[in-house]
Amino acid sequence: MKKSIAIFGICVSGFILTLLSCRHDPDLSMAPTIFYSTEIQPLIAGKCGSEGCHSDINNGHGAEPLVSYDKLMSHGYIVPGNARDSKLYKAITGRGGVKKMPPGGSAQLADADVLKIFIWIEQGAINN
Numbered sequence: 001m002k003k004s005i006a007i008f009g010i011c012v013s014g015f016i017l018t019l020l021s022c023r024h025d026p027d028l029s030m031a032p033t034i035f036y037s038t039e040i041q042p043l044i045a046g047k048c049g050s051e052g053c054h055s056d057i058n059n060g061h062g063a064e065p066l067v068s069y070d071k072l073m074s075h076g077y078i079v080p081g082n083a084r085d086s087k088l089y090k091a092i093t094g095r096g097g098v099k100k101m102p103p104g105g106s107a108q109l110a111d112a113d114v115l116k117i118f119i120w121i122e123q124g125a126i127n128n
Helices: 002-021 036-047 069-074 087-093 111-122
Strands: none
Touching: 036 069, 036 111, 087 111
């Protein structure tokens, strides 16, 4: 009897943990509008374009420039409305088998900045 109760408890616990681990998309209906020109572009220029890595200046890194809206979109780094499939979001989070950026000992984006980029992409990645 004790063994069947223990097995039942383990099964119920496993089921609850499975439910809790399901990924749900956040409700962004109350999120403020994120503006590319004042919030996203300065982040990308400051982190991705620093030291010439993704700037318009070719310094031998071989990285594609990402400092303008047109370049982000033309190089396919953004899937408007779908942050999780966007190369930029994958790069700044290290998800989807993409190498986390910035590389090496460079300071990473703050969680709040990653969230801003996520929300901006989910809101349609508008050039506003």
